[in-house]
Amino acid sequence: MDKDAHIRKFDKQAKKYEKLQKKDPTARFRKRIIPDADGKTLEVAIGTGLNLPYYRNVTELTGIDFSSEMLNAASKITHSYPFEINLEQADVETIHFEKNSFDTIVSSLSFCSYENPVQILNRFQRWSKPDGKVLMLEHGKSTNRMLRGIQRGIDPLAYKMIGCHQQRDIIGFVDESQLEVLKVERALAGLIYFIWARPQK
């Protein structure tokens, strides 16, 4: 999909994601992994800031997203948190950060939409400090055969309508990248992936 069309798709969904700031059905998944972030943190594709309530030990957060509408919604709630938050409209596939910039890099529910997911993970490897961590909360290919069939069936339409692939092999991406997986957990028939990783030495 052409990049501008992709951005417009997410701009259009910003109101829906803004409503989730009040009641988020994915809160229990976020609570499982987001509190593990610490120090100087980068959150890619931050959307409307639904992870913000779960950061405990973050000292400074940079949040990027290519959708200005998502960021507008996020900017309305940043004042409620006791750490510095800088939001920037940027494409995670092209933005530049110095090597070894962050203690933690967080991604949630964003690897469904990237064109080159493995390249992005390799960017995380570069941006992470050598003892840093990468935390991922993603959705992708289920462990249940019937659900996988449904995911395969709806994938083309879902990508066209909401810019989001349904059956991505998230662990396969990480295994192919320069990150090292430390721990994986799954939920909801394997649809939800929690991945704790670090840059390879």
Ligand SMILES: C[S@@+](CC[C@H](N)C(=O)[O-])C[C@H]1O[C@@H](n2cnc3c(N)ncnc32)[C@H](O)[C@@H]1O
């Ligand atoms: C499904 S939403 C998830 C938002 C948020 N991470 C969350 O957990 O609620 C996907 C987000 O990824 C952003 N996004 C997708 N591709 C991107 C890219 N290449 N660069 C920056 N942001 C991107 C979209 O604008 C959208 O905010």
